[in-house]
Amino acid sequence: MTSELNRMTIAEARDGLARREFSALELTRACLEQIKLVDPKINAFITVCAREALEQAAAADRRLAAGDAPALCGIPLAIKDIYATRGVRTTCASKMLENFVPPFDATVIARLREAGAVFIGKANMDEFAMGSSTENSAFGVTRNPHNVERVPGGSSGGSAAAVAADECLGALGTDTGGSIRLPAAFCGVAGIKPTYSRVSRYGVIAYASSLDQVGPFAKTVRDAAILLRTLAGHDPHDSTCSARPVPDYESALTGDVRGMRIGVPKEYFVAGMEPQVETAIRDALASYERLGAKLVEISLPHTEYAIAAYYIVATAEASANLARYDGIRYGLRVDADNTGELYNRTRAAGFGAEVKRRIMLGTFVLSAGYYDAYYLKGQKVRTLIRGDFDRAFERCDVIATPVAPTTAFKIGEKMADPLQMYLSDIFTISVNLAGLPGLSIPCGFDRDGLPIGLQLIGEPFAEETILRAGDAFERTGAVKRRAAIL
């Protein structure tokens, strides 16, 4: 039994810990054992925090013994290496921050600590969250646990792979254009990007501030709901963070979707989608009809423009956010005779190719003579994309789409062609531009055993609705969680 503890869901482990069937220390040890066994094959972690995790687990056991167990007491989680963790190296998968040890915790890390969570390690990612495959990491590629020749998706690929490979019970990611939902789909786990402003970003290394959002990965929708409850809520350190009360997401999981109107956008079922993906999505939609939901055809006419608008807005914001890496106060420094040269050389040596590409594109679209034609145009098209969703939600409660047109692609397949890589996010990126919540859940496997993801999009702050819909599908048992073969 003990050796299987790491395969549990958070809900199962919570109950088992409460009944004292096993200890938090045993649970954490099981995850660390699994990491030792499988991480050499998938490289989901940049830093494994064995010593700290065992200390946290021992502290959790003391609280459990005292009958004072908070929501996530003793639950081992993987943390994307984009979150500032006090005293634990935080690299953002960049040479720039290879030796950076934050003097403070991100707000969500502090909240998880308070809730008794155990931080098992810092998960691999695309450098500065820029990528769709976790190949842009200064610490090596993460491999998909379902097939190690395939990518796990990105940018939060290490977090998704760690959950899929049972190296932890849940994980934190971030999502700027699909960076939680795509890896969740490619690795066959649940992942939610909450509404923009639902969760604090204080202490989360910034990529594109009008789009970035924090969210969890988990083995089930229920577990994602449990994690989100602890993560969400007002934070005076993030001025964009909403003060709305946080509902008990778990209690929204009634299994009842009768009368729910599920919008199916015709623009998302187009040429280029793998037939097996389309079949799995259509089957999931049929399941919803059997559960009593109503399917409604809707239109999101500006879908095809979303990637172009995103790569203007996101890179412009990135070029400003990444200006702080100058080799003066922290991070890498390459010395020079004057500060200008020091900046230029430090940034040349510290950033990888994709990060440089996005800084360059963002700087260009903001530069004199191009601002109106590119940056302002991108912001206007963002308005049109938001408007599409506003109109669609007059006719439906949830929008259901594929997460991606394909299953996980081969490692190396898209690295030589940045634009093809960008197109991986075609079905997720509009959701960030509109600031909506989006949930990715497994809805099947292709013939090669690669997971397929269903995306459920809600109105702002309607996390409960999409979680309820996702959980209802999960309960049908149409898709059994398939352990990764490693």
Add this chain to the structure above:
Amino acid sequence: MINSIGPPGMRLSVMADSKISVEQVRHVARLARLELSAADEAALQANLSEILQYIDQLNRLDTSAVAPTAQVGEAGAPMREDVVANRPDPEAMLANAPARAGHLFKVPRIIE
């Protein structure tokens, strides 16, 4: 190949396969504080040209009457009292410094 650094929309002299000249790449790299090798410049010219060409599809949309969206969060930045909410420990702040002199960040000489 003729390159011109003109405002967009006046691309008459720019060939379709090169939306951005190597001189523009160098100019943008200076703005972005990035030292680029010749190989970097060539690769970025090709990549950025292709991406900008893709972005040009936005010009199919008439946005003359559309307001831009800069932020999708809830309206208004909250106000707070102007009081110090954290007291950073100088030693902790300096612990990550690549070079320091006592309690100062060390940089190359700026004034001769």
